[in-house]
Amino acid sequence: MTTTESDLVPLLKRDYKEGFITDIDSETLPPGLDEDVIRTISAKKNEPEWMLEWRLEGYKRWLEMAPPEWAHLHHPPVDFQDISYFSAPKQKPLLDSLDEVDPKLLETYEKLGIPIDEQKMLAGVKVAVDAVFDSVSVATTFKETLLEAGVIFCPISEALQEYPELIKQYLGTVVPPSDNYYAALNSAVFSDGSFVFIPKGVRCPMELSTYFRINEMNTGQFERTLIVAEDDSYVSYLEGCTAPMRDENQLHAAVVELVAMKGAEIKYSTVQNWYPGDEDGKGGIYNFVTKRGACRGQGAKISWTQVETGSAITWKYPSVLLEGDDTVGEFYSVALTNNYQQADTGTKMVHIGKNSKSTIISKGISAGKGQNAYRGLVKILKGAENARNYSQCDSLLMGDKCGAHTFPYMEVKNPSAIVEHEATTSRIGEDQLFYCRQRGMSEEDAVSMIVNGFCKEVFKELPMEFAVEAQKLLGISLEGSVG
Amino acid sequence: MLSIKNLHASIDGKRILNGINLEVGTGEVHAIMGPNGSGKSTLASVLAGRDNYEVTEGNVIYKDQDLLEMEPEIRAREGVFLAFQYPVEIPGVTNMYLLKAAINAVKKHQGQDELDAREFLKLIKEKAAMVEMKQEFLYRSVNEGFSGGEKKRNEILQMALLEPYLSILDETDSGLDIDALKIVAKGVNLIRSEQRSMVLVTHYQRLLDYIVPDYVHVLAGGKIIRSGGKELALELEEKGYGWIDELAAA
Numbered sequence: 239m240t241t242t243e244s245d246l247v248p249l250l251k252r253d254y255k256e257g258f259i260t261d262i263d264s265e266t267l268p269p270g271l272d273e274d275v276i277r278t279i280s281a282k283k284n285e286p287e288w289m290l291e292w293r294l295e296g297y298k299r300w301l302e303m304a305p306p307e308w309a310h311l312h313h314p315p316v317d318f319q320d321i322s323y324f325s326a327p328k329q330k331p332l333l334d335s336l337d338e339v340d341p342k343l344l345e346t347y348e349k350l351g352i353p354i355d356e357q358k359m360l361a362g363v364k365v366a367v368d369a370v371f372d373s374v375s376v377a378t379t380f381k382e383t384l385l386e387a388g389v390i391f392c393p394i395s396e397a398l399q400e401y402p403e404l405i406k407q408y409l410g411t412v413v414p415p416s417d418n419y420y421a422a423l424n425s426a427v428f429s430d431g432s433f434v435f436i437p438k439g440v441r442c443p444m445e446l447s448t449y450f451r452i453n454e455m456n457t458g459q460f461e462r463t464l465i466v467a468e469d470d471s472y473v474s475y476l477e478g479c480t481a482p483m484r485d486e487n488q489l490h491a492a493v494v495e496l497v498a499m500k501g502a503e504i505k506y507s508t509v510q511n512w513y514p515g516d517e518d519g520k521g522g523i524y525n526f527v528t529k530r531g532a533c534r535g536q537g538a539k540i541s542w543t544q545v546e547t548g549s550a551i552t553w554k555y556p557s558v559l560l561e562g563d564d565t566v567g568e569f570y571s572v573a574l575t576n577n578y579q580q581a582d583t584g585t586k587m588v589h590i591g592k593n594s595k596s597t598i599i600s601k602g603i604s605a606g607k608g609q610n611a612y613r614g615l616v617k618i619l620k621g622a623e624n625a626r627n628y629s630q631c632d633s634l635l636m637g638d639k640c641g642a643h644t645f646p647y648m649e650v651k652n653p654s655a656i657v658e659h660e661a662t663t664s665r666i667g668e669d670q671l672f673y674c675r676q677r678g679m680s681e682e683d684a685v686s687m688i689v690n691g692f693c694k695e696v697f698k699e700l701p702m703e704f705a706v707e708a709q710k711l712l713g714i715s716l717e718g719s720v721g
Numbered sequence: 722m723l724s725i726k727n728l729h730a731s732i733d734g735k736r737i738l739n740g741i742n743l744e745v746g747t748g749e750v751h752a753i754m755g756p757n758g759s760g761k762s763t764l765a766s767v768l769a770g771r772d773n774y775e776v777t778e779g780n781v782i783y784k785d786q787d788l789l790e791m792e793p794e795i796r797a798r799e800g801v802f803l804a805f806q807y808p809v810e811i812p813g814v815t816n817m818y819l820l821k822a823a824i825n826a827v828k829k830h831q832g833q834d835e836l837d838a839r840e841f842l843k844l845i846k847e848k849a850a851m852v853e854m855k856q857e858f859l860y861r862s863v864n865e866g867f868s869g870g871e872k873k874r875n876e877i878l879q880m881a882l883l884e885p886y887l888s889i890l891d892e893t894d895s896g897l898d899i900d901a902l903k904i905v906a907k908g909v910n911l912i913r914s915e916q917r918s919m920v921l922v923t924h925y926q927r928l929l930d931y932i933v934p935d936y937v938h939v940l941a942g943g944k945i946i947r948s949g950g951k952e953l954a955l956e957l958e959e960k961g962y963g964w965i966d967e968l969a970a971a
């Protein structure tokens with residue numbers, strides 16, 4: 239064969255358009271981590287004493303732990319003393335109006351295509367946005383509109399001032415500080431992130447979203463997001479991430495906790511587009527993230543959808559604890575690794591309640607020298623009568639230097655459970671490509687179309703605007719309005 | 722339309738085509754018959770531009786252009802269509818999407834306006850009715866789970882939509898029941914015209930009852946060893962290829 243799959247790899251090449259740097263005055267802590275740094279962060283945010291104690295406890299745990307080594311990832315050890323743990327653009331805190339936001343920041347978000355100006359948003363496609371820039375939230379839109387519906391959507395640092403009781407009640411209840419190495423680190427140094435609270439019976443009137451942007455050099459981003467949906471409420475939340483192109487690796491270690499009470503539903507979607515590093519594997523974000531949701535009440539539902547195209551390293555397992563009876567957990571994932579990118583991602587579905595159901599659809603695409611691992615655990619506890627799980631893990635390979643790996647684990651303690659697992663690995667076929675080209679499509683369009691087809695089951699779970707973005711990200715033109 | 726001169730081609734160093742000469746005039750229909758493994762699909766693939774074959778000698782002129790110099794998608798946009806002997810499946814991509822991408826690629830290349838969703842839908846429904854294909858097939862993934870006959874019919878649908886100048890049908894009749902065969906023939910006859918040419922690769926005379934060719938050629942050992950009118954197909958049906966072998970040996 240003369241058209242080998244490796245010829246296809248350049249087709250996946252794309253410019254990282256989000257790789258620019260915003261030249262802005264920032265206040266950045268010198269690199270290094272100790273108790274003083276944590277006290278400084280806490281003081282900067284004017285946090286209550288219990289919050290500081292909580293952070294210090296996390297720090298203590300972290301010191302006792304070692305980085306996990308079980309993942310199918312290879313990278314030099316991270317020097318945690320070489321990272322700055324706090325960086326914020328110099329501006330007045332707690333802004334009331336966009337007029338007070340530094341124009342350079344406004345420009346940054348405009349360039350990224352993120353709507354942080356309420357007035358400029360088109361009618362009908364309203365999305366509330368919390369914009370996190372390095373360690374702080376710089377703008378949150380539609381806060382008032384949402385409050386009228388009883389929905390709280392604000393930076394978590396602000397929530398600590400305004401709703402400390404709610405934070406105290408829920409923070410760390412799904413991902414305790416001691417959960418794992420990176421969660422412990424996050425607990426100690428987390429700087430900002432979003433807090434969402436949907437009261438009983440409320441259907442959140444618009445999509446909520448947070449855009450994370452790393453800008454400053456040598457800083458890590460440690461955001462913490464907490465979403466609480468009370469009985470019979472509903473929220474759809476989106477998360478996007480970008481960073482400048484730099485030769486150094488930068489650390490991003492986030493924690494996301496979701497709590498869904500009786501009959502509540504949380505839909506959490508991520509389009510992760512952190513800088514992946516260059517073609518030779520230089521630079522890029524190390525993305526170590528702990529995401530977990532708890533279905534606390536009967537009939538609660540949590541659905542994770544992720545499209546992971548960026549980062550040099552992705553280590554991430556959005557999970558669901560199906561505590562209540564009749565609860566539902568879902569995980570839909572597309573992970574693309576190209577060049578030297580590595581991803582070890584998957585999910586954990588822990589069935590505790592009766593009739594709990596979970597669905598896992600994972601699509602891994604590897605190109606170049608990319609390594610892609612799916613790692614999933616389906617755990618059915620003794621009391622989980624009639625639990626059901628369906629898992630499907632498909633891998634698509636382009637070229638012969640990349641790799642796909644699947645690590646499905648199952649622990650079934652209740653005999654009435656039905657657990658199904660299917661896995662496939664395929665290559666973009668020269669046959670498929672030739673067929674499309676014979677019908678007049680360019681090779682590039684054909685690759686896009688085939689990859690898009692491969693990811694379809696996941697893309698259809700994303701809210702419309704995000705699906706478009708995700709498809710673009712994979713270098714894919716949107717499938718037409720027909721079909 | 723198409724002029725093939727002394728075409729030699731090999732794959733992985735193995736010689737498959739050993740000097741093909743073939744002239745297909747505008748508006749003509751040529752049938753190519755020949756034993757299994759004689760190189761019929763290879764010839765079709767080389768004409769369509771599959772690049773795992775190496776052309777070692779000869780040349781091919783299509784509408785005054787050097788066909789072998791053109792990328793496969795350019796050939797397609799210039800009106801060369803291959804109905805595959807084994808159409809491939811593309812999971813997750815709807816038939817509709819592929820068809821729309823295909824026709825718009827051709828239209829764009831030919832400097833015409835691309836079809837919008839509504840225009841396309843109208844057109845494709847007409848064409849589907851023409852080849853008696855149920856509309857549900859338009860919304861299914863390309864060829865995925867289609868029966869052998871359904872895949873072949875899908876090829877004809879694509880041909881009917883794209884209205885190519887040169888259609889090469891590689892055993893589109895194989896595996897078809899008699900009704901499907903008639904539908905395929907109907908599709909072919911519909912686009913058969915003064916401006917369009919066809920090359921039909923087939924093993925069976927019965928297709929030629931429905932699509933009457935102007936010429937019949939026998940390909941064996943990578944060469945055209947005999948050409949004639951439509952009667953040649955009948956003779957082959959009666960006497961088999963052994964007869965030809967003897968002729969070739971003589």
Ligand SMILES: Nc1ncnc2c1ncn2[C@@H]1O[C@H](COP(=O)(O)OP(=O)(O)OP(=O)(O)O)[C@@H](O)[C@H]1O
Nearest residue numbers: 732733735737755756757758759760761762763764
């Ligand atoms: N990749 C390959 N490597 C070696 N030989 C090949 C390869 N591909 C095709 N061939 C050989 O080339 C010869 C011609 O094949 P081709 O498919 O063109 O035959 P055909 O005339 O279409 O046969 P059929 O009537 O069975 O469809 C066969 O002997 C086949 O085995």
Ligand SMILES: [Mg+2]
Nearest residue numbers: 761762763806
């Ligand atoms: Mg053949």
